[in-house]
Amino acid sequence: MAILQNTDLRILVVDDQESVRSHLSHELLRMGVEQVLEAASAEEALAAFEQHQPDLVLLDILMPGNNGYWIAERIRDLEDGRWTPIIFLTGMDRDEDLWEGIRTGGDDYLIKPVRATVLAAKIRAMQRLLAMQRRLVAVTEELYEANRQLNSLIERDALTGLVNRRGFDRVLHEQIRLARRESTPLTLMMCDIDFFKQYNDNLGHPEGDKCLKAVANMLARTCQRPGDLACRVGGEEFALILPNTPRSGAMMFARALTELLASGKLPHPASPVSPYVTVSGGITTCVPDESTTSMGMVTRADEALYAAKALGRNHFFSYELQVTAKDHLVAQR
Numbered sequence: 001m002a003i004l005q006n007t008d009l010r011i012l013v014v015d016d017q018e019s020v021r022s023h024l025s026h027e028l029l030r031m032g033v034e035q036v037l038e039a040a041s042a043e044e045a046l047a048a049f050e051q052h053q054p055d056l057v058l059l060d061i062l063m064p065g066n067n068g069y070w071i072a073e074r075i076r077d078l079e080d081g082r083w084t085p086i087i088f089l090t091g092m093d094r095d096e097d098l099w100e101g102i103r104t105g106g107d108d109y110l111i112k113p114v115r116a117t118v119l120a121a122k123i124r125a126m127q128r129l130l131a132m133q134r135r136l137v138a139v140t141e142e143l144y145e146a147n148r149q150l151n152s153l154i155e156r157d158a159l160t161g162l163v164n165r166r167g168f169d170r171v172l173h174e175q176i177r178l179a180r181r182e183s184t185p186l187t188l189m190m191c192d193i194d195f196f197k198q199y200n201d202n203l204g205h206p207e208g209d210k211c212l213k214a215v216a217n218m219l220a221r222t223c224q225r226p227g228d229l230a231c232r233v234g235g236e237e238f239a240l241i242l243p244n245t246p247r248s249g250a251m252m253f254a255r256a257l258t259e260l261l262a263s264g265k266l267p268h269p270a271s272p273v274s275p276y277v278t279v280s281g282g283i284t285t286c287v288p289d290e291s292t293t294s295m296g297m298v299t300r301a302d303e304a305l306y307a308a309k310a311l312g313r314n315h316f317f318s319y320e321l322q323v324t325a326k327d328h329l330v331a332q333r
């Protein structure tokens, strides 16, 4: 009669004696175990363990070659965050043997001959522990995923969907470290919608929100490489973190953004500089060294943005560019 319930259990029986293995297999199947695997040596046991990942192992101790203690230790090494119950089934009845069995990784220790009901009870107890352990793993994974989602929400701007100031601070810090380690150029671009106050005053706050979303969308579209990141760092202020981007690349980026905005033709009836929405941008590029900080880069980009505004807005400005680009890009020094 099947005395074990819900036994989709796969059990590995390790014993060098064929008669013991087949007797145990027969008993286990009679109890209701779904599948029994047999191994006659340490090598066979480990191969079967790796290939079939049994739910439980019944392990003899005295065998030619490596013994059961050795197998238990290897099994514990092979488990990667998992836990497989191991029950020793042996004729060795000294307390020291039992101690060694538990020490090397066994979870229980039974002395042969073992009555079927006792074995079934022990397996049942292990099944319960196994179910708890699996639930714990599942809950840990759920928690990890929930935490990941929470973190990404915390770093997201609700209106535009871009990374917010908090995420910007973290990523910029990380990218400075990375660029310093790899000696690669890092570009930071701070952008600001021109005369946005007038936009709001003229068309109303809801339209202002739509405009912010549209500009955010364009910024995100301009970020084409996987490392590029568009962020909303303030009301109508955006930042772009562009790893591995030298000054020439920063200039191309600014041009692409300006062209995208120009083609978008978002009406801005209150703007003194254009009938359409424009942005100004401050750019800084460097190969970070020990003295480079997030705050230093942001300050430098902000100063460049201020200069771009002073030049009449609808400009990108960098203190570090060597050449003057046509139209909207201005370089100095």
Ligand SMILES: Nc1nc2c(ncn2[C@@H]2O[C@H](COP(=O)(O)OP(=O)(O)OP(=O)(O)O)[C@@H](O)[C@H]2O)c(=O)[nH]1
Residues within 6 Å of the ligand: 159, 192, 193, 194, 195, 196, 197, 198, 200, 204, 205, 206, 207, 208, 209, 212, 234, 235, 236, 309, 313
């Ligand atoms: N619609 C909307 N407006 C916002 C939001 N956050 C900030 N603003 C507005 O953005 C405007 C920013 O104004 P200013 O800092 O004077 O900037 P500006 O008018 O663009 O001037 P310049 O940058 O010098 O061209 C303010 O009117 C804010 O109310 C938002 O989430 N939605």
